[in-house]
Amino acid sequence: MGWGLSGQDRAVAALERALREGRVAHGYLFAGPERVGKHTLAMKLAQALNCEGTAPPCGECDPCRRIAAGIHADVQTVTVEEGEEGSQKGIHVSQVREVERACALKPFEGRCRFVIFDPAEEMNSAAQNAFLKTLEEPPPQVVFALVTADESRLLPTIRSRCRRLELRLPAVAEVESALLERAVEAEQARLLARLSRGRIGWALEAAADASLLERRQELLSQARSLASMSVAQRLELAERLAGDFKRKPDALLAALEAWREWWRDVLLVRAAAEDGVANVDRLAELREDAALYDREGVAEFVRAAGEAGRNLGENAQPRLVLETLLLGAPRPLAPARR
Numbered sequence: 001m002g003w004g005l006s007g008q009d010r011a012v013a014a015l016e017r018a019l020r021e022g023r024v025a026h027g028y029l030f031a032g033p034e035r036v037g038k039h040t041l042a043m044k045l046a047q048a049l050n051c052e053g054t055a056p057p058c059g060e061c062d063p064c065r066r067i068a069a070g071i072h073a074d075v076q077t078v079t080v081e082e083g084e085e086g087s088q089k090g091i092h093v094s095q096v097r098e099v100e101r102a103c104a105l106k107p108f109e110g111r112c113r114f115v116i117f118d119p120a121e122e123m124n125s126a127a128q129n130a131f132l133k134t135l136e137e138p139p140p141q142v143v144f145a146l147v148t149a150d151e152s153r154l155l156p157t158i159r160s161r162c163r164r165l166e167l168r169l170p171a172v173a174e175v176e177s178a179l180l181e182r183a184v185e186a187e188q189a190r191l192l193a194r195l196s197r198g199r200i201g202w203a204l205e206a207a208a209d210a211s212l213l214e215r216r217q218e219l220l221s222q223a224r225s226l227a228s229m230s231v232a233q234r235l236e237l238a239e240r241l242a243g244d245f246k247r248k249p250d251a252l253l254a255a256l257e258a259w260r261e262w263w264r265d266v267l268l269v270r271a272a273a274e275d276g277v278a279n280v281d282r283l284a285e286l287r288e289d290a291a292l293y294d295r296e297g298v299a300e301f302v303r304a305a306g307e308a309g310r311n312l313g314e315n316a317q318p319r320l321v322l323e324t325l326l327l328g329a330p331r332p333l334a335p336a337r338r
């Protein structure tokens with residue numbers, strides 16, 4: 001079982017070393033973009049600290065299982081509570097006080113009480129100040145884990161009292177460092193790595209050939225414009241693209257991929273997961289679209305575009321495939337205000 005978190009070797013190694021040497025900190029800061037496994041890693045640490053197996057976190061013993069199931073009495077996650085309409089959002093000082101009271105007691109069933117704040121940056125300033133006091137005089141047998149995608153919103157004094165573990169999007173980070181090794185300028189390397197979604201070959205090519213990026217931008221603009229096309233325009237585009245398909249099949253497949261990418265990014269923005277967005281250089285437009293289209297319609301188009309790509313690869317009628325796909329392209333939620 002073990003830690004089971006691929007691509008986060010550094011953070012895992014740091015935790016293993018601390019456990020081995022008996023130098024586990026009172027506070028940990030799990031920093032990094034959304035959905036890289038910060039909360040998962042924090043839970044693994046909670047398991048490792050309470051594990052009764054031979055290779056913590058074993059994932060098999062009773063404490064490990066109870067923690068994974070969220071029913072271990074000493075492991076808790078403090079998060080933003082659903083408030084009444086209009087009430088201030090965030091993690092409130094009353095929640096921190098409750099944690100303090102619990103932490104004054106010995107662990108109920110395990111060796112170590114483990115409290116995760118996620119998203120920690122949602123602690124309002126009163127909550128942060130109260131929590132800082134707790135961190136300054138940490139109760140014994142308690143470990144705090146602050147999970148955050150925006151550590152700049154945490155008090156520097158809180159951050160400095162925690163051991164920081166950074167989790168990264170592994171593929172992107174690897175692509176980025178490969179580009180840097182080839183003397184691509186830092187900002188460009190960062191953008192290309194994000195756009196590549198881990199496809200290192202594409203990133204290297206794009207770094208060497210600017211027209212690739214231009215072509216890509218055109219396709220993304222096309223992806224956007226699909227939604228405002230009339231039925232007649234959609235059918236006309238299907239006919240034109242189908243006509244080109246015989247000569248340049250790769251061009252059409254690249255277009256389908258770009259359309260998917262655009263609308264998948266729209267879904268990510270809608271889901272408040274902007275850290276996962278590939279087209280970081282067009283975030284403003286993505287936000288516009290996220291407000292304009294409903295999730296189901298967009299998700300269906302992303303799925304259909306993937307299927308269309310596969311069907312074309314299997315010699316389906318290009319015109320039929322494209323007509324079906326384009327007629328299902330997302331439509332704005334409300335009547336367009338333009």
Ligand SMILES: [Zn+2]
Binds near residue numbers: 047052059060062063
């Ligand atoms: Zn275990």
